[in-house]
Amino acid sequence: MAAIVLLSLLGVPIGQAMIGASILYLWLKGMDMGSAAEQLLNSTYSSYLLLAIPLFILAASFMSSGSVLDRLLRWCNALVGRFPGGLAQVNVLQSVVFASMSGSALADAAGSGKLMQAMMTRDGRYPPAFAAALTAVSAVIGPILPPSIPLVLYALVSGTSIGYLFLAGVLPGLLLGAVQMALIHYLAKRHRFPVEDPVPMRELPGITREALPALMMPVLLLGCLYSGITTPTEAAGVAAAYALLISAFYYRSLGLRDVYQSLQQSARTSVSIGILIAGATVFNFVITSENIPASLSAMMRGLELSPFTFLLLANLLLLVLGAFLEGSTIILVILPVLLPTAVALGVDPVHFGVVAVLNIMIGLVTPPYGLLLFMMTKIADVSLGALVRATLPFLGVMMIALAITTFWPDFVLFLPRLAGYTG
Template identity: 75%
Template sequence: MNFTSPFSLAIVAIVALSLLGAPIGLAMIAGSVLYLYMKGMDVGAAAEQLLNGTYSSFLLLAIPLFILAATFMSTGSVMDRLLRFCNAIVGRFPGGLAQVNVLQSVVFASMSGSALADAAGSGKVMQVMMTREGKYTPAFAAALSAVSSVIGPILPPSIPMVLYALVSGTSIGYLFIGGVLPGLLLGAVQMVLIWLQAKRRGFPVEERVPLSEMPRITKEAFPALMLPVILLGCLYSGITTPTEAAGVAAAYALLISAGLYRSMRWTDIYDSLLSSAKMSISIGMLIAGALVFNYVITSENIPTHLSGVLKGMEMTPLAFLLLVNLILLLLGAFLEGSTIILIILPVLLPTAVALGIDPVHFGVMAVLNIMIGLVTPPYGLLLFMMMKIADVSFSELMAEVWPYLLVMLGALALVTFWPGMVLWLPRMAGYTG
């Protein structure tokens, strides 16, 4: 490799700017402009790629709308009603509140689509609930909130899968439904581990909710629980496009939060719009940088070169998937997930398709892998977020995270080796891949 080539210097510029604190999206744009300048190409190509990529994809509008829907649903009393519903179902089991933490992540997955948003919102609430009266240690509560937040982006709607659909051209509807069983598997293995730990460590059981109370609790939570049903119903009935379905979800979230539950004031709506706009701009800048840098990668013909190298190694599809898992796990421990999806997966996808690997299976597996990277040391972003929220040390947190990391890697192995877990529901819905 020539370390003085334009491409190498572009990489150095991106890394250096990132280490200096520049947003990764801006760093990628700056590195790409440097590459174009050194190659004697028109630097205006960077703006052209940015504008063409962002304005030609109607799917991109789904991201801010999903974020807005999640913000509306996490405001006011909606979260309280859903937590009461989760507690009524699993609070009676060993490790009751810990079980609630996992179940609420499954439920809130239909509203956030982002692991970091889940941890910052409901994860913060669960941290307070679990540590109240010394029921659980702060380190255990923080570790569980971190690992349960991983479930959110696997189940629909999922912002990482929207990004994967953007770079791969795969149907967002089939990606959403393909993530259902892997997401539920992830929740199941975590809840089984909690049950085993509860027996060994004497975790408390919550007060049993009388069966006579269940209809009332379910009725209160029912409108919020209908959000994923409406979303998926719009998608698979063909009534709406994915972006229009995101708009319906946002409108429905506002309707039940402000109209039905009456838990939002005008100031809350304004704050929700402002918060959603800030988060959308952050993701938008990352997408813009990735679009420009992908042009550089294509100009260097890197996907073709990599595909040729891997074909020369005569890898089987399973061996390739294992290699991809290893690469993504290592990168996920250092990089933000959206960056990996937008930059790394487009390079790996052509080889996967050439080996006969289904793009829906590949995408769900990759997103699951990248989300596990958020709780993988040394730089998993969820670890640092929960350290700050819970005020615990890294060593205390990791001591509680390791068992969950191992069972999640087991779930990832099952998803990797058994494509049917991902593809069964999409095929039931008409997918022919």
């Protein structure tokens, strides 16, 4: 672990740092250093599920064309713009809608952050720090709702069904959006935030018709998964093909140059995630060789922790780690260590996965080092102090959503059980 920290401080990407530290461990132990390559290749080429990640990223890239984005924002504005804090409500709703396109909090904030910041701060309608804070906290919703790249990674390390994980994330994700919108309503009344001009009801069917093909993406994805027509990876391929077809032929917003740029951008993102997965795979081999998961599980059982106490401690740990580390690293390195203990204590693995991912995502906006906070200071050109102050009320209501998700398992598992989950 010290070698990983040292290499990271020297500027080595975390994936390569884990590989380098693992090779160093094998050398010091006198083990065959080729074991690192063996573990990397075995895990990479034996996991069909890994193919879902670049396909979801490609689908998101196709759907992020300007024309699709504009139509979805118009639809969101038609629904909630007329309520107190109209544009702020639109910001949250667009994060819920765009969840079906990105699956990544950082991608969501980067994709719509500049546009929403410009819209909300025009003519002094909202304070810049408030607009930036709202974009950061609403971006957290994306990776909870399907398709979620963090949940795909958790399925990879835990062996749980990606379909059940996707369903388990729906209610917590919607709850997160609901508590944020409720807080906006309260703040809008208190600070007299502006209300947008209401869209006439006669125009709503037309606006909905224009946005409907994009809105059908999650319906298509979940339909393919739970009807048994496709595997999760094949469903990701269907999603990418659907995104290409509607963006290129229905909305006519995607040309050949755009397709090439989407492929190029998706390849870069997929490679960076792939290197991270490779590094985590080799490092997990080191952790397993040292028998750390089994030792931790035995120690936890010796402490006679209840599931409630374990989940409380796990929440605190993951919130702190989420403020310092990239989420994928935590899922691939830390969760495999915690999962055996969770299962031994009777915590459902699907429930634990959603709780863990929700913790990690909230960590992205937890002061003082949340990655989304640093990203929004650059996008919105606001000070970190002002951004943190504006974020704190949202963190309060998000903690309420986290508590409900953590300590009410039936809330999380309701939809999976309707689909046949027996956990």
